[in-house]
Amino acid sequence: MSANQNWGIRLGEMTxxxxxxxxxxxCFTGDRLSSRSLRRLLKSPTAKFFIATKLPERLAGGCALLLSRRDSSRFRIYSLAVSPAFRGIGLGALLLGAAEAAARSNGGRSIGFEARRGNGAAIALYEKAGYLAVGERPDYYEDGAAAILYRKEL
Ligand SMILES: CC(C)(COP(=O)(O)OP(=O)(O)OC[C@H]1O[C@@H](n2cnc3c(N)ncnc32)[C@H](O)[C@@H]1OP(=O)(O)O)[C@@H](O)C(=O)NCCC(=O)NCCS
Structure with a gap:
């Protein structure tokens, strides 16, 4: 099943x-964004939030956070989350595509992402979208789990 036409992607803002x-x-039991970090990121020129929105009620079904660094063509997806109620209909892929398109149009040459080892859904989504595992960070998450680093050349 794929996301139907009632879903669109828009840029997130303070509201x-x-x-x-x-x-x-x-979507996350640990390693969540704190409200303080979220407020800071929503004001940051190097962070872009993408929200999967269902129309007409403007319901937020998922969110992706894309980070850039000044003077770098490498972008990073810091977070990707789809509400359990709306998983499996293509919103994750839609959000990922929107983040990639924004990175590309802002001069991005690659985009990276850390996936928790064993996070089958995220790993399947990234591999299907053409990301390659390029490394591993042991003890990356609060609970000591390792992260696998994925990258895609744009
Ligand atoms: C990972 C996550 C974002 C996927 O979102 P989603 O909207 O359900 O994904 P999509 O419907 O766009 O799926 C796209 C592809 O990803 C893969 N995929 C997604 N969920 C999967 C699952 N549970 N098992 C296996 N493959 C899966 C499939 O290849 C799928 O394509 P297909 O439907 O044509 O087979 C969602 O499960 C989630 O929010 N998980 C909790 C938070 C998280 O782990 N985020 C990522 C790390 S920050």
């Missing part, structure tokens, strides 16, 4: 603060 925080809580 999305509560929805983004709620998605983080629904």
């Amino acid at each position: 999305d603060f509560d929805d983004i925080l709620a998605l983080e809580r629904l």
Whole structure:
């Protein structure tokens, strides 16, 4: 099944603060964005939030956070979260595509992402989208789990 035409992607802003925080809580048990970090990121010129929105009620079903660094063509997806109620209909792929398109149009040459070892859904999504595992960071998460580094050349 793929995301139907009622879903669109828009850029997140401060008015999305509560929805983004709620998605983080629904989707992650640890290593969540704190409300303080979220507020800072929403104001940052090097962070872009993408929100999968269902129309007409403007319901937020998922969110991706793309980070850039000044003077670098390497972008990073810091977070990707789809509400459990809307998984499996293509929103993750839609959000990933939007983040990649934004990175490309801002001069990005590659995009990277850390996936928790054993996170089958995220790993399947990234590999299907053409990301390659390029390394590993042991003891990366709060609970000591390792991260696998994925990268895609744009
Ligand atoms: C990972 C996540 C974002 C996927 O979102 P989603 O909207 O359900 O994904 P999509 O429907 O776009 O799926 C796209 C592809 O990813 C793969 N995929 C997604 N979920 C999968 C699962 N549970 N098992 C296996 N493959 C999966 C499939 O290849 C799928 O393509 P297909 O449907 O044509 O087979 C979602 O499961 C999630 O929010 N998980 C919790 C948070 C998280 O782990 N985020 C990533 C790390 S920050």
